[in-house]
Amino acid sequence: MAGEYFPAWARSVQQCLDHFEVDVRSGLSQSSIAKRRKQYGWNELEKEPGKPMWKLVLEQFDDMLVKILLVAALISFILAYIDGHSPDTSGIGAYVEPLVILFILILNAIVGVWQESNAENALEALKEMQSENAKVFRDGKYISDLPARELVPGDIVELRVGDKVPADMRIVKLKTSTVRVEQSSLTGESMSVTKTSYAVEENIELQGKECMVFAGTTIVNGCFLSVVITTGMKTEIGKIQSQIQEASLEEADTPLKKKLDEFGELLTKVIGVICLLVWIINYKYFLSWEMKDGWPTNFQFSFEKCTYYFKIAVALAVAAIPEGLPAVITTCLALGTRKMAAKNAIVRKLPSVETLGCTTVICSDKTGTLTTNQMSVTDLVLNGPAAGVTRQFHVEGTTYSFLDGKIAGLRIGQLDPNIQSFAEIASLCNDAGILYQGNTFKATGMPTEAALKVVVEKMGVPDPATQSIITNQRSSEALALNGEVPLGCNDWWSENEPRIAILEFDRSRKSMSCIVRKDGVNRLLVKGAVENILERSTRVQLSDGSVVKMTQSARDDLLAKLDSLSAKALRCLGLAYKDDLQDLGDYDGDHHPGHARLLDTSNYDKIESDLIFVGMAGIRDPPREEVRGAIEDCNEAGIRVMVITGDNKNTAEAICSEIGIFKDGEDLKDKSFTGREFMEFSPERRRKILSGTGGRVFSRAEPKHKQDIVRILKEAGEVVAMTGDGVNDAPALKLADIGVAMGIAGTEVAKEAADMVLADDNFSTIVAAVGEGRSIYNNMKAFIRYMISSNIGEVASIFMTAALGMPEGLVPVQLLWVNLVTDGPPATALGFNPPDLDIMQKPPRKSDDVLINAWVFFRYLVIGLYVGVATVGAFALWYTQASFLGINLAADGHTLVSFSQLTHWGECSTWKDFKVAPFTAGDLTLSFDDNPCDYFTTGKVKATTLSLSVLVAIEMFNSLNALSEDGSLVSMPPWVNPWLLLAMGLSFSLHFLILYIPFLAKIFGIVPLSLLEWLLVLVVSLPVILIDEVLKFIGRRMNQRERQARKLKWA
Helix, strand or coil: CCCCCCCCHCCCHHHHHHCCCCCCCCCCCCCHHHHHHHCCCCCCCCCCCCCCCCHHHHHHCCCHHHHHHHHHHHHHHHHHHHHHCCCCCHHHHHEEEEEEEHHHHHHHHHHHHHHCCCCCCHHHHHHCCCCEEEEEEEEEEEEEHHHHHHHHCCCCCEEEEECCCEEEEEEEEEECCCCCECCCCHCCCCCCCCEEECCCCCCCCCHCCEEEEEECEEEEEEEEEEEEEEEEHHHHHHHHHHHHHHHCCCCCHHHHHHEEEEEEEHHHHHHHHHHHHHHHHHHHHHHHEEEEEEEEEEEEHHHHHHHHHHHHHHHHHHHHHCCCCHHHHHHHHHHHHHHHCCEEEEEEEHHHHHHCCCCCCCEEEEHHHHEECCCCCEEEEECCCCCCCCEEEEEEECCCCCCCCCCCCCCCCCCCCCHHHHHHHHHHCCEEEEEEEECCCEECCHHHHHHHHHHHHHHHHCCCHHHHHHHHHHHHHHHHEEEEEEHHHHHHHHHHHEEEEEEEEEECCCCEEEEEEEEEEEEEEEEEHHHHHHCEEEEEEECCCEEEEECCCHHHHHHHHHHEEEEEEEEEEEEEEECCHHHHCCCCCCCCHHHHHCCCHHHHHHHCCCCCEEEEHHHHHHCCHHHHHHHHHHHHHHCCCECCCCCCCHHHHHHHHHHHHHCCCCCCCCCEEEEHHHHHHCCHHHHHHHHHCCCEEEEEECCCCCCCCCCCHCCCCCEEEEEEHHHHHHHHHCCCCCCEEECCCCHHHHHCCCCEECCCCCHHHHHHHCCCCCCCCHHHHHHHHHHHHHHHHHHHHHHHHHHHHHCCCCCCHHHHHHHHHHCHHHHHHHHHHCCCCCCCCCCCCCCCCCCHHHHHHHHHHHHHHHHHHHHHHHHHHHHHHEEEECCEECCCCCCCCEEEHCCCHHHHHHHCCCCCCCEEEEEECCCCCCHHHHHHCCHHHHHHHHHHHHHHHHHHHHHCCCCCCCCCCCCCCCHHHHHHHHHHHHHHHHHHHHCCCCCHHHCCCCCCCCCHHHHHHHHHHHHHHHHHHHHHHHHHHHHHHHHHHHHHCCC
């Protein structure tokens, strides 16, 4: 055999047989098959080895925030071990902090592994598309059910109606006059295509290879012999699998993931700097020396003090990391997926919810996405009272359902003779059927013929009694069961005029016909290309049923009507009949003398001559009714729509103009290209074409073209959503930022490659999902800002404590509790904030937009500093003040110290006559007779509780500030989000739980508070709302000035 590359479509049948060293009369021999299998392998798609579980687990820890937490957990374990071996420390509380951190990390890893292990099923779905068996000619014998995986290049295979093609094959010989193949899932063409055995140009697109049939497609008409050209991964469907694998490797992080990673890296640096500062500020407590002759000598190092400040550094790390953030984001995205599911958008990958919000370009397939992928008759042109005078009827409906719309201007069953003839020909010159499966109508056979059957059902029958029965049959109960739908009107025509012969379609005469018997007389019914039917028509049937001569003027008028329909990208079929069949007038089967004429297809032209023209039908794959409104919404939202289809250029342009992607009369010179034309441009020209404003359409696009277009857009910084339903869309769906598949018409391959599936196949659902994505992103921004501002407060609190030299106010386990449990519910509830009314009137945010701009960061820095001052202040107030704003703080009998003593508590042992009175803390009475200095360690339990309670309360009130970035609580009161109020109640309840249950209080090192002490907590906490209201007011004024400046600039 010759070299690897062999363009079989551009070679004659004999050249193909010679190349593969096979005789069509005998097929391959067993020895040849064994040799070829060794060379080419099995005819099956390769299975990519999955990631081992250990690798999946390790990948979950490849994240900056997670790494910081791991280090914090390790250090915490070491310190817990040291604490656990000291005589004055209970071991139970020491290990809580590292165990909680590890629990968070393990939970995150489990969720991540589960998501990844369920993600990659697209390639398995491709395998299901492959045929299981084939009828093969080997060693001079037919093998009717050879497993398809055993096919090798050179095998001779017979295919017929209903067969799934098992490999890529070159047609060798047609056994019927016509062969049609449904390959829309592979090429995107809206109709089944005619195949021949004639060679075509070598450099031609996939759709133009008319002598080839491809693996995974289906034969809808005819029977033929073919030779296997390529198998397995070399087939077109195998190439798509390779492209899916390539696209998987190119999957990029979502915009939010990138921002969080950047935030994690920044956080690492900030934590490092702050920890270093804490050590530098407090070095004198654990490291001292004497100066002698200008040189430091007699170094003294306190391991105990060093460990203490190391613990403060760990507390800082715990305070700075928003440990609850991953869980809250996951929860918010999951809630978002539920909202989207209610709107028929099923999200398969959680991060897709957020990415949708910043979509800037939607690249849409045409067939089945913008259109219904259900051929339907939209216009009928029938003859009027005179030759050349026509009547035009508009047919409503865009699906195969005969209940979907009616024929405007025509009452069901009220058919004049001309309309009756149309219904008769459309029904009988037809081999299609309609199925009702999965709550949708589907065609069996050729889609154009199914469309004609549907229009016959919409016309009704001229027999009133039969029409009444048919109407009763069409109750919703009759359609409740899946299966073949009773086509009452078509059945009536079949019963009254049985078919006795079929003259199959062929490309030369571009028509097909059938002989029917009516009242004992044979008639020939013909349908085909309008120009060909008109050319062979010598007479015209008028509306009253009379027949007159076809004049040249009448023919010109009918051709003008054809041109007007073709201009709307309609596929037009002409219908005609013939009464005088001469020697076939009494034909009744294959025993008739005229049967020999029907066996020779060269006689068909003569049989189908001298016809009587009845009318024409304009058929198309119509746009979905809701698409135009969705395109307008996209335009308003600043989202560009590009159509990438395998269909022809004229059809694609007409559909795009109709749905509003292009304006009427718009110059499409730089906006409409075939896939091949576009890819022949220079890279710079391609980028320029895609970067302009408005829509674009790319027709005759192959899978690789779709991928390249998506890739160029992504490289230009666009966030791309790609919609599609076919196998040919899968690689681009995988590569796009958001892959959107159709749930009803979509192939399993497309669904598995997609991030989101539309349950209703409705393009407008994408627009609704984008709006929901924007709302979710805004809400995520709200809770991210809330959590980060809270963490700034915690860091400020610990830093101020360390800088002032005060006792440690908050320990790591308390900070973990606040970050995870107390902050978690309000942060999650912020995900339920109502969307802004103008959310889809704003342009899409850029993928590199910052989460927190300079002004917002300043705002939360101010808030964070107040949180720090308030928590440290509450701690200091308890030690130094008997009362604050009239609130008695000394009711428990504790000893007051000066602020100077508090900030120099480490020197307590040097103070003369320092004594501390016993005081009550909840049910405990604390006494310090043995060592008064313990007042600043074990005795700080009440001050720590006050500090922790202030932190919790202040963060609850701060969550109200996060309801809106700039909106005042006056204009957006707390009850607009009742979930937030419930979450605040839950967080306070959890805090009460650890305060008033002794076992938990002991673990967290806190005690119950009195009513007066709670009053102090509220007084110190509430000002956070007033401070942020002032900052929001300044922010609104700044935004107002910016908007005015923009208006002046545009003016």
